[in-house]
Amino acid sequence: MMLTEGSDVVYCKLLMSTLADAVLEWFVSLLDRHITTFDQFATLFREQYLVNKAPTRLSYDVFDVKQYQGEAMKDYLNRFGVHAVRLKPTDEAMTVHAFVKGMLPGPFSESLLRFYLKTFTEIRRRTLAHITAND
Template identity: 60%
Template structure:
């Protein structure tokens, strides 16, 4: 009888000890969870991209974009530079969104993260929001009279001036050859080549280019040059 009572007491003590161990383990687990909750900062940051865009992974072969936008530049010029770079590397619509975000710095990045969470669902929408935000930064559209702002610098070669004027021709993109030729004659310094344009007036800027190339070649072949 004493042996049975002793075994019963041992079993009772064993159960009590197991319950105490479980209680201590639970308390320790609760403390760790509370400590982790206190020490782990909440992930409370905005993300304007939709889940679909966020789930699309940028391949490791992609290189970061060189163009950056601070909020002071022309938005159209920035978009053009970005599109040009993306033409070389390709990428999905979501990748374009993420890479474009990486070009924003300073106040431009602050503008982006101020957009509502999950608001941006495509690159076309992001481009539209970007243009609307920075529309005041857009440069005025070029016109034919901008040709008259291009003047040959003192010491600038004919070739350099021709190339600089040609860049303006591309920028303005007009077919008004009369204004183009008149502006070129006004902008060039008085040199033998400009005098030849007075004696024999060209009809197109292409003709000016051709005659300038011939003039430069002739000068280079003069002995002592």
């Protein structure tokens, strides 16, 4: 559309041909002659659909990852790792702290606090060693 030279009417008609399902229904439901410019339409469109955009995930969202009651330590470690990779936290100490805070309380989580681990790699190594020793 940006390559096409034309008026706002042309832009709106071209855009309408790209819409489908609920978005097309919304477009058709707009009052006739209510929109006078493409910019006005673009603003209405953003207002209508911006709320559907997924919220930006932040690095401290790793604190939302908690070990479930009855969840194996290895499963929690893997699930936490997946979230950490997606969120790309830049502060390793925060990642370590979030992992330990998300663990169910017990002797192993307390032992991790005593070791003052600095990276998630150290957490993973120590956790896997603990899992192997207790299997």
